[in-house]
Amino acid sequence: MLQTKSVGHSGTLDPMASGLMVLLIGEATKLSQYILEKNKGYQLKAKLGVETDTLDMTGKVLRTEMDLPAPERVKEIASELHGELNLQVPIFSATKVDGKRLYEYARKEQEVALPHKIMTFFDLQWIDQGLDFIELSIRCSKGAYIRAWVDLLGKKLGVGAALSELVRTESMPFHLSQALSLEQLAEQMSILGSDLEKLERGFVPMSAALPEARSVRVQGQDQAMILNGLISHDLRAQLISAYRPGQGDLIKILSQREGEMLALVGLEPGRGFVVKRGFRYGTK
Structure with a gap:
């Protein structure tokens, strides 16, 4: 079906x-x-x-x-x-x-x-x-x-x-x-x-599947890097600003233009922000 x-x-x-x-x-x-x-x-x-x-x-x-x-x-x-x-x-x-x-x-x-x-x-x-x-x-x-x-x-x-x-x-x-x-x-x-x-x-859409998670939108080089499982310096700064202790450990990374889900990022002790899950671009 x-x-x-x-x-x-x-x-x-x-x-x-x-x-x-x-x-x-x-x-x-x-x-x-x-x-x-x-x-x-x-x-x-x-x-x-x-x-x-x-x-x-x-x-x-x-x-x-x-x-x-x-x-x-x-x-x-x-x-x-x-x-x-x-x-x-x-x-x-x-x-x-x-x-x-x-x-x-x-x-x-x-x-x-x-x-x-x-x-x-x-x-x-x-x-x-x-x-x-x-x-x-x-x-x-x-x-x-x-x-x-x-x-x-x-x-x-x-x-x-x-x-x-x-x-x-x-x-x-x-x-x-x-x-x-x-x-x-x-x-x-x-x-x-x-x-x-x-x-x-x-x-x-996937972008709405976890409403309790905060989101950060990216474009250009930041988007290209996150699609390859990498977090740019600029994106890391945005993640630090968006993170709220006690309000969930995940942050959604969305494309700036379409709002599509690109990745889920989490904070790990000793490692900082890491990509937990990546998604193929163009699949909402």
């Missing part, structure tokens, strides 16, 4: 999940490590009074509980489950233990010690609630498992809980409202061809 061999993404989704998937096309695949580490946002629905082997409603039911806590109690406990939490990684996940993914152990019914991982959850917002379900939005750190958070809530309530619906709404700094569905993208591409920049929405 996109007529390119180089396509990356901003992080996998669980099989039952839907929502935002940021695609990195062509030269933008070089931004993968920086996009992947960003926080994510989700809208979830969970069923109370049930435990499953997958921690969601697609799995085998292990336990049910009819005597459920009052909605006020559910809200009280859920509101306490924020910040850094040391949670067990779900066995139905792609995390590797001794060279094998956990879901491989699960499918073969083999025993394995499940690792724990620090996961950060924040900005919980209630959407809806009933006697046996909750619906809310939540943000989390890279690699956090929403299923694990729901399972912890169920354990704290003493009745169990399992994820029933999950939609990724954010992959920082991008939001689902900016995106196109696959069907919409296919329709647009049939009209516009392979020129993604003509999309009314859904396309983001």
